[in-house]
Amino acid sequence: MNEKKELIGLLKEELSSYLKELGEPSFRTKQIWQWVYFYGKTDFHEMTNLSKNLRLKLEQNFILSRPKIITSQQSVDKTKKWLLEFNDGQRIETVYIPETDRGAVCISTQIGCAMGCRFCHTGSQKLTRDLTAGEIISQFMVARDEYKEWNIEGEKRKLSNIVLMGMGEPLQNYDNVVKAVKILTDGEGIGISKRRITLSTSGIIPYIRDIDRDLGVKLAISLHASNNEQRSQIMPINKKYPLPELLQVCHEYQENHGGYITFEYLMLKDFNDKISHAEELAMLMKKYQINAKFNLIAFNPWPGCDYKPSSNNRIHAFSQKLQDYGYAAPIRTARGQDILAACGQLKSEKEKI
Numbered sequence: 001m002n003e004k005k006e007l008i009g010l011l012k013e014e015l016s017s018y019l020k021e022l023g024e025p026s027f028r029t030k031q032i033w034q035w036v037y038f039y040g041k042t043d044f045h046e047m048t049n050l051s052k053n054l055r056l057k058l059e060q061n062f063i064l065s066r067p068k069i070i071t072s073q074q075s076v077d078k079t080k081k082w083l084l085e086f087n088d089g090q091r092i093e094t095v096y097i098p099e100t101d102r103g104a105v106c107i108s109t110q111i112g113c114a115m116g117c118r119f120c121h122t123g124s125q126k127l128t129r130d131l132t133a134g135e136i137i138s139q140f141m142v143a144r145d146e147y148k149e150w151n152i153e154g155e156k157r158k159l160s161n162i163v164l165m166g167m168g169e170p171l172q173n174y175d176n177v178v179k180a181v182k183i184l185t186d187g188e189g190i191g192i193s194k195r196r197i198t199l200s201t202s203g204i205i206p207y208i209r210d211i212d213r214d215l216g217v218k219l220a221i222s223l224h225a226s227n228n229e230q231r232s233q234i235m236p237i238n239k240k241y242p243l244p245e246l247l248q249v250c251h252e253y254q255e256n257h258g259g260y261i262t263f264e265y266l267m268l269k270d271f272n273d274k275i276s277h278a279e280e281l282a283m284l285m286k287k288y289q290i291n292a293k294f295n296l297i298a299f300n301p302w303p304g305c306d307y308k309p310s311s312n313n314r315i316h317a318f319s320q321k322l323q324d325y326g327y328a329a330p331i332r333t334a335r336g337q338d339i340l341a342a343c344g345q346l347k348s349e350k351e352k353i
């Protein structure tokens with residue numbers, strides 16, 4: 001190997017074949033994997049069951065670093081947000097949202113986003129680049145460092161879940177996301193189960209089928225409208241992958257997985273928040289035979305956005321109507337608003353208005 005390789009983000013079999021090139025036997029893979037992903041070590045010299053010679057060889061051939069933490073902020077509601085910088089100077093935000101005895105780390109998959117949804121702060125900036133698998137995983141590793149959660153059992157972890165709901169459209173960076181999820185779920189390392197990972201997408205239909213086959217994580221669809229025309233007005237991707245086709249694919253996903261599909265529905269004042277919209281949604285779900293759960297999300301305004309949040313009364317009436325039709329429709333209030341950590345508020349630092 002000529003130049004140093006990033007170790008974090010290599011699949012086990014890739015690490016194995018690099019070690020083979022260095023003349024190391026295959027059992028070393030598991031040892032190194034555990035130091036990196038179970039004990040969270042960032043220094044080869046702390047890997048005490050490896051010979052000094054091997055530790056030196058590893059140091060000469062691999063990079064084992066974390067992104068730099070530029071700022072770390074905590075909200076009054078204990079939501080935490082880190083601004084992280086990668087080797088090329090690009091920055092992203094990662095958020096931890098605590099619940100009583102567990103919590104989710106919200107991870108970004110791209111710098112910016114090409115989807116251009118009208119209500120989204122990330123979408124108002126162009127796509128700069130995809131994140132590598134290593135960069136996706138290392139956001140979670142930073143959170144584990146900060147909460148000192150290496151080497152502890154699953155049920156005791158505060159960082160129990162992962163949501164791919166930060167900056168970017170995960171299915172536009174498919175290969176790296178698949179690789180990252182495989183590493184995050186590996187039982188000899190980080191060990192987060194598939195059931196605890198939710199992938200949120202604006203609806204890239206072909207990849208929804210693939211994700212079903214390759215990963216089987218929980219799926220959340222950003223719906224945000226109850227008919228095709230309205231969805232196209234706020235989500236340009238709907239012109240390429242229209243609502244009826246999207247719902248058909250959701251139906252198929254559910255046939256394979258059972259359970260329910262989560263739909264995120266942003267409550268936008270006077271746009272999609274009337275009772276008639278709730279009725280229309282319920283009819284759609286019946287038509288496509290989808291067992292749906294709706295997360296009604298309070299819209300988080302940002303400077304320069306045309307939309308306004310719906311009133312609490314409207315949101316409650318909307319939720320009640322969906323429940324009357326038999327659908328769960330919890331209201332998601334924004335977390336971490338004071339530190340701009342809520343959904344749709346993440347943006348690269350240098351792009352902030």
Ligand code: SAH
Nearest residue numbers: 120165168169200201202222264300343344
């Ligand atoms: N690109 C993926 C995942 C990241 S966005 C997707 O769109 O699903 C995560 C969630 O935040 C999506 O449901 C998105 O619609 C929502 N969101 C975007 N802008 C928002 C805003 N201003 N207020 C509240 N939620 C927002």
Ligand code: SF4
Nearest residue numbers: 113115117120123202
């Ligand atoms: Fe991209 Fe999701 Fe924002 Fe749309 S809502 S612009 S897909 S990050």
